[in-house]
Amino acid sequence: MILAAESCDVVNEVICAPANVTELFEFPTIFTVGGLEFSRSSVLMLFAAFVVLALFYFGLRQQRLVPTKFGVAIEGAIGFVRDGIGRDVIGPEGARYTPYLLAMFSFLLVGNLFEVTPLINFPVTSRMAIPAFLSLTTYLIFMFLGFARNNFRYLIDTVWPKAVPVGLRWLVGLIELFSIFLLRPLTLAVRLFANMVAGHLMLSLLLGSGVVFLAAVPEIGLKGSIGLFWFALGLFMFLLELVVSVLQAYIFTLLTAVYIESSIHFEH
Amino acid sequence: MEGNIEALTGALSLVGYGLGAIGPGIGVGIVAGNAITAMARQPEMQGTIRTTMFLGIALTEALALIGFVLFFIASAG
Numbered sequence: 169m170i171l172a173a174e175s176c177d178v179v180n181e182v183i184c185a186p187a188n189v190t191e192l193f194e195f196p197t198i199f200t201v202g203g204l205e206f207s208r209s210s211v212l213m214l215f216a217a218f219v220v221l222a223l224f225y226f227g228l229r230q231q232r233l234v235p236t237k238f239g240v241a242i243e244g245a246i247g248f249v250r251d252g253i254g255r256d257v258i259g260p261e262g263a264r265y266t267p268y269l270l271a272m273f274s275f276l277l278v279g280n281l282f283e284v285t286p287l288i289n290f291p292v293t294s295r296m297a298i299p300a301f302l303s304l305t306t307y308l309i310f311m312f313l314g315f316a317r318n319n320f321r322y323l324i325d326t327v328w329p330k331a332v333p334v335g336l337r338w339l340v341g342l343i344e345l346f347s348i349f350l351l352r353p354l355t356l357a358v359r360l361f362a363n364m365v366a367g368h369l370m371l372s373l374l375l376g377s378g379v380v381f382l383a384a385v386p387e388i389g390l391k392g393s394i395g396l397f398w399f400a401l402g403l404f405m406f407l408l409e410l411v412v413s414v415l416q417a418y419i420f421t422l423l424t425a426v427y428i429e430s431s432i433h434f435e436h
Numbered sequence: 437m438e439g440n441i442e443a444l445t446g447a448l449s450l451v452g453y454g455l456g457a458i459g460p461g462i463g464v465g466i467v468a469g470n471a472i473t474a475m476a477r478q479p480e481m482q483g484t485i486r487t488t489m490f491l492g493i494a495l496t497e498a499l500a501l502i503g504f505v506l507f508f509i510a511s512a513g
Binding site for chain 1: 483484487490491494495497498501502504505508
């Protein structure tokens with residue numbers, strides 16, 4: 169987008185329309201390995217997985233009585249997912265799901281934070297494939313748990329809830345069926361995706377227009393100094409996106425835990 | 437521009453997103469406000485309340501975000 173805007177005539181055209189919004193998110197193939205085409209986003213996805221593995225490997229390589237500062241930070245993150253998400257939401261059984269929750273949380277955290285990482289500046293999770301796949305695995309897990317723990321009562325009690333007055337059961341059942349089996353995986357994926365897309369768009373627009381205006385100061389004079397304002401706003405959004413990245417990784421993991429819990433303790 | 441419906445489609449999806457954001461905006465405000473009230477009354481329950489608040493915000497916010505995505509689908513299509 170920035171490249172497209174630079175080629176437009178800033179003096180005569182008031183608004184430089186970028187060619188298409190998708191060029192912020194879709195990248196050409198960089199290299200091909202055995203028929204698999206790698207674009208920038210797939211390279212970044214592998215890099216995110218590599219970063220997560222490296223963090224855990226170097227953080228937990230040596231089990232010391234007094235761990236290093238880095239080790240404490242990694243152990244703190246693991247404790248946060250195990251106790252703050254797994255045990256608090258799922259209950260004593262939550263420890264079993266800690267590996268899944270931790271893998272998901274750390275990958276999403278790194279992937280989201282790529283948005284505000286200098287030189288990368290692209291959240292991999294803003295490509296729908298990644299949130300959709302993660303949400304699909306969560307969907308399969310809580311569906312499997314629901315049917316494994318409750319047999320077909322999981323489906324029957326959802327459609328025909330005993331706790332509701334008879335006259336309203338069909339309505340509540342319909343809403344519950346729709347929300348559990350369809351809306352849950354959909355909103356889980358769309359929430360993360362939309363947050364990251366919105367953040368990336370906003371950052372590119374504000375910082376990009378700031379750069380374009382400031383670069384045009386010799387041509388259009390002091391009017392270009394409005395770029396300072398956009399740039400400052402972009403830097404403020406930068407901080408906000410830092411918070412959003414962490415929060416969205418947390419919320420995705422938290423909702424995964426909540427859905428697992430609702431399948432395990434289905435009775436109430 | 438007169439009678440040019442094509443030029444309107446992008447603007448219409450923008451208006452649609454704006455309308456779709458009203459409800460979740462009010463909802464998130466209610467959730468966060470009540471969470472603050474609850475935290476002020478029982479500071480020792482802060483951790484649980486914060487978790488529940490994020491959960492409530494995430495569920496309420498979903499509608500606005502679906503509207504945001506539909507805006508792009510409608511603009512691109």
